[in-house]
Amino acid sequence: MARLKGQSNNLTILSVYAPICDAPDYLKDKFYADLQLTLNKVPRKDILVIGGDFNARIGTRLNNSEWAIDNQFW
Template sequence: MDGSGLAGVEIIMTPKIASGLLDYEAVSDRIVMARLKGQSNNLTILSVYAPIRDAPDHLKDKFYADLQLTMNKIPRDRW
């Protein structure tokens, strides 16, 4: 993360939901992944802040590559 303040993403949850937090990963300043304990299945939440259409191609390419790598971490039986 570059700390520039130009991008940023978070996941806000109540204390009750946060008590079921299994894992949290700040992939970049644009991608956050959280795993939550569910009653029958666990839940993966991705929160993303995509670059705008006019952003330089290298920023968009990096964002979508990071997003794909993050999605690849989610077990396929969870889709």
């Protein structure tokens, strides 16, 4: 988390990296609990930017372990 002070508003930037979809539920639950605790610390008046890798998967499965991006979006 980085917080930058501005003249009229402050900017808070969060960089997150979520566990993969196949991770155990307790790890995913801990990630989202930690994210919520961090968000609770951000002042309401701040401009908030959250970026990172939420490990979403797009497209169709090629086999049991490979994923492909569906070209209909490009």
